[in-house]
């Protein structure tokens with residue numbers, strides 16, 4: 339049998355359980371005959387359809403969930419938010435970790451998670467905190483809209499749900515900042531609901547296991563379907579975490595350790611020798627470079643800052659005054675947007691530029707510095723903060739780079 343999932347341009351198609359030689363449907367819902375060696379196939383071209391693929395051997399698809407759980411019981415990662423074997427998961431810790439882990443690595447999240455639970459040990463404590471405190475504690479983790487949604491969610495759970503998270507995917511999705519993946523992850527891990535959250539690690543494992551030829555992101559629904567076949571009848575949360583751990587430690591993007599993988603006898607990509615080519619992805623489009631200026635003004639031991647608008651990129655975060663960030667902006671045009679203060683020294687341009695890459699565009703900032711006299715008042719909407727307390731400000735990484743560059 340073959341587990342290759344092929345796609346050219348790929349029609350929407352359902353994956354059905356194998357039944358004799360009729361196992362898939364075309365885009366109109368008609369049964370399509372496939373050779374018995376192909377259990378899953380999507381958008382297969384006539385040439386590839388006739389060519390038998392290497393055949394997974396002994397283990398069957400029904401054995402995979404059991405193999406995965408047995409491996410997980412021996413090799414699970416110890417993570418600060420994870421319950422010990424046999425202990426019930428704490429929905430607050432699961433939720434907090436899942437929000438923090440969006441777009442961020444386990445290594446980066448660890449210290450932030452510890453700080454948050456030390457200060458706010460449950461969702462009610464977080465829901466009764468101030469948003470400014472939450473943003474300050476989050477500073478450095480990036481993607482700051484997550485912090486605002488995190489806080490809004492804690493407030494909603496505290497005020498509208500009596501401090502208990504809803505225990506269904508539907509109920510969870512109604513909360514701020516919880517999308518389909520996060521809802522499934524919390525439902526499975528915290529409440530053992532029979533659902534499979536599919537993150538990047540799981541996408542990689544599944545796309546290799548079944549040799550999914552369709553490119554991401556179009557392949558997501560198919561990968562979701564295939565991933566669901568790896569759920570055990572009970573311990574749904576452990577099934578999901580087993581796949582996450584397998585992707586993080588064994589089925590890594592480069593050089594997967596297939597000899598240690600519990601699913602290796604049944605993995606199509608391994609049998610083909612094509613592991614590292616999955617998941618298939620469309621080439622990335624990088625955004626257009628934007629350019630601007632940042633103005634670092636000191637008054638003795640203080641620095642001039644302002645808060646960004648609540649909505650939009652880095653909403654509500656602290657920044658030094660700056661120009662617009664525009665594609666193709668000339669330095670002279672950016673410099674004209676410098677703040678106006680009485681008794682300011684001449685602007686000094688720092689050598690070099692600060693670069694930062696956001697999700698949708700790279701940014702280049704020229705940095706200017708100036709000194710203000712000791713009694714100079716901050717312009718409207720700005721404030722002086724002691725340099726010694728900058729760590730308490732909700733400074734995004736790009737501003738940390740700017741200040742470090744300016745103050746040397």
Ligand code: SF4
Nearest residue numbers: 589596599602605613
């Ligand atoms: S056998 Fe290799 S490629 Fe296949 S799932 Fe396991 S680690 Fe990944």
